Every structure is written in C-alpha cells, then in structure tokens.
Amino acid sequence: MNQPQMRRREWMLHCSACALALGVAGVTTAPVAAQGRTEAKTAGARRILVLGDSLSAEYGLARGSGWVALMDERLKAQKLGAEVINASISGDTTSGGRSRLPALLQQHRPTHLIIELGGNDALRGLPLKMTRENLKAMVQAGKDAGAKVMLVGMQIPPNMGAAYGRDFEGSFKTVAQEEKVPLQPFLLAGVADRPDAADWFQGDRIHPLAKAHPLMLDNVWKVLRPML
Template sequence: MLALLFALQAMAEPGRILVMGDSLSAGYGIDLEQGWANLLQEKLRDQGYEQRVINASVSGETTTGGRARLEKLLTTHSPTLVILELGGNDGLRGQPIKIMQSNLAAMIETAKSHEAQVLLVGIQIPPNYGARYADAFSDVFPALADEYELALVPFLLEGVALDNNLMQNDGIHPKAEAQPILLDNVWRVLEPMLAQSGSK
C-alpha cells in the first residue's frame, strides 16, 4: 500500500530537470539568477511547463568529477531529464579525449539507467590548443549523440564565443548579456523534447 502511495505521489509531482555542467552553466562571473539555467526555469514557467530545474553545475568541474557526483544526484532528485554540459575543462586542461568521452558515455548510461532522458550539450575549445586536438574534442559530442540516440545542442556558445562584447575578459566565460542567447541555443533542442513527452 505504501509503495502504491509513493508511486502515485511521484506521478503527481512535476518533473525535474537536472543541469549537470561546469562554469558555463554555474554562472561564473555573473549573478546566479542571470545564468541561463536560472533563465530556463523562468522560460518553463512562462511557457506553461511545470518542471523544476535543479542546477548542479560546479565551476571547474571536469567529466571525471561529474561522473563521480552524478549517481547521488540522480538518486536524490530523480530527474526526468538531464542536461549534460561537461567537457570544457577537460579540454582546457588538455586531458586525453578518450577519457573525456568515456566519462560522458558513463554518465549518459547512468542517467538512462535511472530512466532519465539526456540532452547533450556540445562545447568547443580555442584553436590555440592545436587543430587536431580541438577537432577531435568537438567531434566527441555528435559521436556520443549518434551512439546513444540523444538530442544534441551542437555548441552552447553559438553566437556568443566570437563576440567580445558578450564575453568576459578571460575570453572563456560569457557575460550576463549573453545568457539569453545560451538559453535560446538550449531551448531550441529542449522544447521539442518536452512537447513530445507531453510535459505540460
């Protein structure tokens, strides 16, 4: 009887969206409420969706750190969807591509084992890391999306990364003014997923 009550309660609760990212999703250098993940919560509400956004992003996070944290987050929050935005710090530290790809694959499989959909968010690194490394890095995201049949945001910073007016002085992190563009990049892919699942 208790199991049935818990099941009914879970069905009645709004879905949760877990954002698993690094500084690009944690709002580095800006007020937290200005970040795209916080703007996503407002967008969902304005569009009539009931999902609650849980932003578990951590500045400086690597795929290794995210992989270590994910299981507990999934167990604690039981999200219906995971937005996976990690890998940038692996690239900036010159970590082996195979390790990053293996970690992301493990996180995708872990999320799926908890019956959560995954939206994979791609990122690119500056070309000064070498064209061969930068290209191999960028190729990881569409390759994983194809392998696991995932929705993919090709590049989170599309329309932002090359605009100095939208980037902080470090050339890596977007300003507050850029956050609505980041949200649009995510929303274009996320909204069809929500509509298909009948989440309203």
C-alpha cells in the same frame, strides 16, 4: 574561413591564454548544487537536472541571471510545469561530473538530464578517450535512471592542435549518436562568433556576460523543448 569562424577562432585563442588562470579550467567556486526548488517529488512532475561547469554555474554573474535560471523562468512562463535543479560547479570536468552524478540521480530523480561538461577536460589536455568514456557513462547513467538525456557541446582553442580540436568537437557528436540522445553542438554559438563578441564577455574574456545568457538558453532550448 568565414567571418563567424574567424571571430570564434579569436575568442578561442584568448581562452587558451587565460583558461589556466580563470574559471573554465580550474577556478572552483562554492558548489552550486540543487539550486532548484526542494518540494516533494510528485509523480509525473518534470525535473530537469543540469550538470555543468562555470558556464552553467553563473560564474561572475548575479544569482539568477545565468541560462539555467532563465530556463526555469521560461518553463514557468510557458506553463510547462518543470522543476530545475542546477548541479553545476565551476571548474568541473567530466570525471567530476561522472563521480557526482549517481548521488544526484538518486536524490532528485530527474525526468530530464542536461550534461554540459567537457571544456575543462580539453583545456587541461586530458585524453579524449577518457572524456568520451565519461560522457558516455553519464548518458547511460541518466538513461538507466529513467531520464531523457541531452548533451551540450563545446569547442576548444585551435592552438591545441587542429586534429585535437576536431576530435574533441566530434566527441560529443560520437557519444550522442552512439547513445541516441539529442545534442546541442556549441553552447556559445551566437556569442563567441558574433561581430562584437568582445563586448559579450566578462573581463577575463572567457565567461559570458549576463546579456549573453539568453542566447545560450536559446541554443539549449531548441533541443530541449521537443524533449518536453
């Protein structure tokens, strides 16, 4: 096992101890729905809908410092002309996202859909078959609504079983391949596996500090930018 893998393992072991008490697994903040601008939907305009959990909902952060808000700023700086709608909710699962998505698609009519869900499913020990089915249903719903869809993957603590961890990580790849959509494999790459990873997380050691979110955006941006 190389050093990045060891550091990632240490972070994930701590996550498993805290997740049921904090944010990722079950703490729900007020819904972060439709944080983007609400101007009229003009024909041809890019609208990026982000459907995620606490890692995308600015849990524990000042408003405007999370990776989704930073993405909005980058789009403007690069004059890419896109509206960003952050419909992420802390503690959300793929089942929750699947149930919320139809109304969001109808309301916002996005041209692009970023799905960042699944971590809470695993931390609650939900069946992987259900997670895959939910991810696939969300991808299909996005495509049926005319949106370009990308998946954002996550990894889980090793104490839940090596096989389960591999299958969980592989679920995102499987759905992405079956549905032929782009995949960002691990949102926290470069954060959870860095030498000083402990210094990049909030006190719960689960949710990244604001300084980590530009790196998380870079991870997403590598996949999203070609889609634009």
